[in-house]
Amino acid sequence: MxxxxxxxxxxxxxxxxxxxxxxxxxxxxxxxxxxxxxxxxxxxxxxxxxxxxxxxxxxHPAVGPYKKALVADGIPAASFQVPDVQAEYERLRGLGVTFTQEPLAAGPVTTAVFDDTCGNLIQIVTPA
Incomplete structure (x- = not known):
């Protein structure tokens, strides 16, 4: 599967x-x-x-409250792997993307979180 x-x-x-x-x-x-x-x-x-x-x-009526709760709590709706979080952070910021979390090392990964302009937070991650 x-x-x-x-x-x-x-x-x-x-x-x-x-x-x-x-x-x-x-x-x-x-x-x-x-x-x-x-x-x-x-x-x-x-x-x-x-x-x-x-x-x-x-x-769907359930989706609005669900999305708002995730965003309010800072929870990403999806996570995408990138080769280098810092480089992708810089590239996306240069394109006007708003980040809610700057690159942060967290154990075996480095992550950052941005607003996708469509009501979601999205995480980018690079394994250590």
Whole structure:
């Protein structure tokens, strides 16, 4: 068994697609219309056949309070591995990304957390 798709709830799929591709560097995999929304996934260009990230609309009534609680408590909705957290932090800050946690060494990893502009905190991590 392996992870096929995981998701983050987003407040605007078009805005999320732009952020996750143009800023973070993911590649669009699927954009299948489903009424007013889409089955919209992105993948890492390093692993185009790997795990997909579904940019899922956050319209369900339970999602808003869930997302707000996570953000209020500083809990990331997802975690992405990068080769060098400090370098990625600098790159993303240069693109105007807002961080809620600067790079921090925590035992076997270094992490940083940013706002994805779609209602989520996202963690980047580099194993030691």
């Amino acid at each position: 392996k992870i096929y798709i995981t998701s983050v709830f987003v407040d605007d799929q078009d805005k999320a697609l732009a952020f996750y591709t143009d800023v973070l560097g993911f590649t669009k995999k699927h954009a299948i219309p489903l009424g007013e929304a889409q089955w919209l996934t992105v993948v890492s260009p390093e692993d185009p056949e790997g795990t997909e990230l579904l940019l899922e609309p956050d319209g």
